[in-house]
Amino acid sequence: MQYIFFAYLSVAIIGLSIFIITRKNPVHSVLGMLFMFIHVGALYLFLNAEFLAAVQVIVYAGAILVLFLFAIMILNIKEELQTELFIGSWVMAIPVVMGLLIMLFLGLRAVKAGYTGLHNIDYIKTMTHTKAFGKELFANYLLPFEVISVILLVAIVGAIVLAKRRLR
Amino acid sequence: MRYYALIPFLPLLGFLINIIFGRGLLKHRAHWISVPVVGLSMVLGLMTVREVISGNVINEDLYSWVISGDFKVSVGFLIDQLTAVMLVVVTVVSFLVHVYSIGYMHGDPGFYRFFAYLNLFTFSMLMLIMSNNFLQLYFGWEAVGLCSYLLIGYWYQKKSASDAGKKAFIVNRFGDFGFGLGVILIFLTFGTLHYAPVFGSVSSIAGKTVVLFGYEIDLITLIALLLFCGAIGKSAQIPLHVWLPDAMEGPTPVSALIHAATMVTAGVFMVARCNPIFNLSEIALTVVAVTGAVTALFAATIGLVQNDIKRIIAYSTISQLGYMFLACGVGAYGAGIFHLYTHAFFKALLFLGAGSVMHAMAGELDIWKMGGLKNKMRITYVTMLLASLSISGIPGFAGFFSKDEILYQTYLKGDLGKVLWLMGTVTALLTAFYSFRIISVAFHGRFRGSHPEEHHLHESPPVMTIPLVLLAIGAVAAGWVGIPPLIGEAIGLHGAWFYEFLSPVVGHPSEEGSHSVELMVMTLSIIAGIAGIILAFYLYRGDAERAKALLKRPFLKKIHTVLWNKYYVDEFYHLIVVRPALWTARTVIEAVTDIGIIEAIVNGVPKTIGRFSERLRAIQTGLVNHYAIFMVGAMFFILAFILMVK
Amino acid sequence: MIELRWYIWLSLIVFTIGMLGFLTRRNLIIIFMSVELMLNAVNINLVAMSHYMQDMRGQMLTLFVIAVAAAEAAIGLAILIALFRTKAAGHVDEVTELRG
Numbered sequence: 081m082q083y084i085f086f087a088y089l090s091v092a093i094i095g096l097s098i099f100i101i102t103r104k105n106p107v108h109s110v111l112g113m114l115f116m117f118i119h120v121g122a123l124y125l126f127l128n129a130e131f132l133a134a135v136q137v138i139v140y141a142g143a144i145l146v147l148f149l150f151a152i153m154i155l156n157i158k159e160e161l162q163t164e165l166f167i168g169s170w171v172m173a174i175p176v177v178m179g180l181l182i183m184l185f186l187g188l189r190a191v192k193a194g195y196t197g198l199h200n201i202d203y204i205k206t207m208t209h210t211k212a213f214g215k216e217l218f219a220n221y222l223l224p225f226e227v228i229s230v231i232l233l234v235a236i237v238g239a240i241v242l243a244k245r246r247l248r
Numbered sequence: 249m250r251y252y253a254l255i256p257f258l259p260l261l262g263f264l265i266n267i268i269f270g271r272g273l274l275k276h277r278a279h280w281i282s283v284p285v286v287g288l289s290m291v292l293g294l295m296t297v298r299e300v301i302s303g304n305v306i307n308e309d310l311y312s313w314v315i316s317g318d319f320k321v322s323v324g325f326l327i328d329q330l331t332a333v334m335l336v337v338v339t340v341v342s343f344l345v346h347v348y349s350i351g352y353m354h355g356d357p358g359f360y361r362f363f364a365y366l367n368l369f370t371f372s373m374l375m376l377i378m379s380n381n382f383l384q385l386y387f388g389w390e391a392v393g394l395c396s397y398l399l400i401g402y403w404y405q406k407k408s409a410s411d412a413g414k415k416a417f418i419v420n421r422f423g424d425f426g427f428g429l430g431v432i433l434i435f436l437t438f439g440t441l442h443y444a445p446v447f448g449s450v451s452s453i454a455g456k457t458v459v460l461f462g463y464e465i466d467l468i469t470l471i472a473l474l475l476f477c478g479a480i481g482k483s484a485q486i487p488l489h490v491w492l493p494d495a496m497e498g499p500t501p502v503s504a505l506i507h508a509a510t511m512v513t514a515g516v517f518m519v520a521r522c523n524p525i526f527n528l529s530e531i532a533l534t535v536v537a538v539t540g541a542v543t544a545l546f547a548a549t550i551g552l553v554q555n556d557i558k559r560i561i562a563y564s565t566i567s568q569l570g571y572m573f574l575a576c577g578v579g580a581y582g583a584g585i586f587h588l589y590t591h592a593f594f595k596a597l598l599f600l601g602a603g604s605v606m607h608a609m610a611g612e613l614d615i616w617k618m619g620g621l622k623n624k625m626r627i628t629y630v631t632m633l634l635a636s637l638s639i640s641g642i643p644g645f646a647g648f649f650s651k652d653e654i655l656y657q658t659y660l661k662g663d664l665g666k667v668l669w670l671m672g673t674v675t676a677l678l679t680a681f682y683s684f685r686i687i688s689v690a691f692h693g694r695f696r697g698s699h700p701e702e703h704h705l706h707e708s709p710p711v712m713t714i715p716l717v718l719l720a721i722g723a724v725a726a727g728w729v730g731i732p733p734l735i736g737e738a739i740g741l742h743g744a745w746f747y748e749f750l751s752p753v754v755g756h757p758s759e760e761g762s763h764s765v766e767l768m769v770m771t772l773s774i775i776a777g778i779a780g781i782i783l784a785f786y787l788y789r790g791d792a793e794r795a796k797a798l799l800k801r802p803f804l805k806k807i808h809t810v811l812w813n814k815y816y817v818d819e820f821y822h823l824i825v826v827r828p829a830l831w832t833a834r835t836v837i838e839a840v841t842d843i844g845i846i847e848a849i850v851n852g853v854p855k856t857i858g859r860f861s862e863r864l865r866a867i868q869t870g871l872v873n874h875y876a877i878f879m880v881g882a883m884f885f886i887l888a889f890i891l892m893v894k
Numbered sequence: 895m896i897e898l899r900w901y902i903w904l905s906l907i908v909f910t911i912g913m914l915g916f917l918t919r920r921n922l923i924i925i926f927m928s929v930e931l932m933l934n935a936v937n938i939n940l941v942a943m944s945h946y947m948q949d950m951r952g953q954m955l956t957l958f959v960i961a962v963a964a965a966e967a968a969i970g971l972a973i974l975i976a977l978f979r980t981k982a983a984g985h986v987d988e989v990t991e992l993r994g
Binding site for chain 3: 082083086090093094097098100101103106109110113116117120123124127128129131132135136139140143144147148150151152154155160163164165166167168170173174176177178180181184185188189191192193195196197198199200201212213216217221224228231232234235236238239240241242243245
Binding site for chain 2: 913916917918986987989990991992993
């Protein structure tokens with residue numbers, strides 16, 4: 081059963097990824113991305129990470145994609161459909177990326193989960209994932225959490241400054 | 249109790265303020281900063297001197313300057329009796345010259361620059377005299393040289409001024425090279441550069457020798473002679489005296505401060521400071537004494553015939569510096585420093601007086617175009633007269649006490665001493681002669697210039713005459729702290745206070761003489777001085793017909809030509825130093841090194857880079873994707889490398 | 895039992911597709927999406943590692959990556975809008991000022 085699930089999810093994610101980068105119409109790409117994010121969320125559920133699955137759907141699918149859609153609104157889709165899809169020298173990218181893929185593959189070939197920590201499946205089951213996650217986050221990762229919030233604040237301010245109309 | 253550290257750093261502050269804000273903000277108000285800081289530093293200096301007189305010698309490190317292995321040097325101050333004397337000279341003369349410059353430099357376009365340099369000079373000189381180690385001494389030594397260069401070439405638009413600046417700098421290089429070697433040798437020998445340990449252990453290396461170019465040389469003598477090289481350059485002794493007369497191209501206050509009272513005496517100060525080293529080497533002392541005596545006579549003879557008022561005084565300075573070295577060379581450091589101290593007052597006064605005359609004469613320097621100035625410029629005349637009496641060694645004036653002590657101590661120094669004493673006494677006569685030649689030609693008789701010039705004559709403003717008067721008081725009274733015991737007893741004063749004061753640093757002269765000898769020496773030098781004055785007035789009365797008549801005689805005419813051309817020393821140097829240097833510059837350096845090597849490198853490197861960049865800029869498309877592709881490619885290689893290493 | 899490396903391979907493939915998109919597409923919005931794709935690939939890897947190692951650290955990092963991705967998308971799209979407004983450009987090859 082799990083094999084079927086995994087196979088379906090992998091094929092869907094890979095297929096949607098290819099779909100995203102090959103569409104002429106950016107709106108199609110965004111829709112493809114929406115489905116891909118949901119599938120990735122499902123994969124997280126599969127990996128016992130319910131909270132992250134929820135975050136994935138809410139933040140990515142809910143917030144980031146909406147931003148993309150807003151950005152697409154200002155594009156001229158009709159004109160977009162007429163123009164070149166790829167940059168002039170796109171052929172150059174393929175051997176380079178393939179080379180990197182091979183290298184990464186060779187490098188990660190032998191990876192094994194050698195180390196086992198506290199958070200085994202039983203622990204998460206008794207605690208519930210969100211509680212276990214929250215305990216870890218606010219006990220050991222409090223400072224990074226604060227830093228992240230500052231980064232988000234900076235992003236808010238920065239986005240407003242960049243996007244606002246210049247007052248003349 | 250560390251206010252003494254402010255003494256040098258206040259002028260430095262003044263320099264920084266002036267150099268930063270001078271051009272924009274201060275302009276013709278530059279003296280508002282410069283003069284008060286130097287004044288404050290003078291007050292602090294005099295307070296420190298009082299401290300020293302009451303017996304506190306300060307020797308303290310303020311700041312570790314260089315620490316490198318065994319090589320440790322700090323910025324530190326040693327304020328002992330010797331430094332105290334120098335402090336009085338430097339701060340007082342510097343302050344008076346600053347005040348004088350307000351009037352003298354008024355309206356000059358580089359007003360702020362002038363004051364900035366003067367401040368910087370005061371700072372450097374104070375660092376030099378207050379140092380407690382050789383490296384800081386060397387720093388001050390070079391820094392005053394720099395200021396001297398900047399100030400001689402102050403009117404850099406004038407070619408003669410910038411040439412004179414360069415000449416001073418280059419000639420000093422010869423001396424400073426030796427001085428630098430001496431400092432290095434001291435470090436190699438003693439492992440430290442601080443005065444106290446060096447002077448403390450100097451006797452332990454007496455008699456040691458080093459082999460140099462196959463000759464065995466006494467180590468102490470070598471160090472002493474190398475140090476003396478620096479003194480020769482800085483204090484303009486034979487054979488490196490040629491820069492000082494040319495240095496008169498600088499503004500007159502500069503000549504008074506740097507080239508009469510302070511910087512040129514640094515050599516004497518240094519020799520006196522290093523007296524433990526010099527005392528151990530009979531040869532070095534003899535060299536110092538002979539150099540001093542020869543220079544004194546040599547420069548005085550040149551001074552006899554010059555017409556440029558500042559040059560006469562400049563040769564006089566060289567001659568008086570020779571006296572100081574003569575004193576150091578016979579072991580009478582106290583007398584040398586005493587002469588330095590009195591000389592600072594009357595020589596600065598002579599220069600400032602000359603400056604006052606120039607001010608009235610629109611920059612005229614030739615004494616034959618002056619004349620009869622005594623009625624028009626009363627204060628200048630009287631002060632100049634006092635200074636001339638002082639330098640001529642007339643009893644009661646400052647110069648008499650110091651010069652007399654030097655001649656007396658020289659006379660006591662064996663057979664060689666007698667010869668040197670004779671040269672010194674002749675020099676005293678010549679000194680009186682050329683000093684009163686100026687007085688007689690420039691101030692007496694009738695005015696020789698044109699009528700409008702005569703109409704323009706005026707006494708200088710008070711800001712210039714007040715320093716003259718104050719210096720005149722010094723030129724008369726400064727010597728009263730060192731009255732010889734012979735006279736002291738006669739008038740019921742305790743004499744020789746100055747020598748007692750300095751004795752912890754420089755010790756006492758070794759020879760003891762009798763009163764009768766002293767009386768004889770004194771009488772002869774007084775006679776020489778008075779004879780010189782009378783001769784000058786006799787020959788140069790009226791339109792100097794008697795002097796002109798003398799020049800008709802062929803023999804005297806020849807001597808005059810030689811003297812007028814300063815013994816052809818400049819021509820000689822031109823032949824053996826300047827011409828070969830220029831020849832080398834043109835044929836070797838310009839043709840081979842410059843064009844062949846340096847320009848080939850300088851032009852070749854950018855050409856090669858240009859050729860590469862022509863190719864490389866093809867990949868600089870400005871397209872972000874391309875840059876990212878290179879990034880990914882680089883990641884590929886890095887990964888491949890890591891995997892391969894594994 | 896699904897092995898860890900399967901997840902890794904999946905993540906590698908998605909990462910490569912994202913990179914290809916980033917390197918070859920002209921449209922700036924698609925390029926941003928490709929960046930998001932790559933980040934997702936990394937996230938998959940992190941969560942899988944976390945699961946197999948029975949340690950929460952990977953999931954913590956994932957959370958932070960998502961947060962940073964949100965910030966990055968906001969800024970990136972703001973820049974995009976500024977670019978549209980000032981240069982009327984939506985494609986990378988229309989913005990080549992870097993060539994100097």
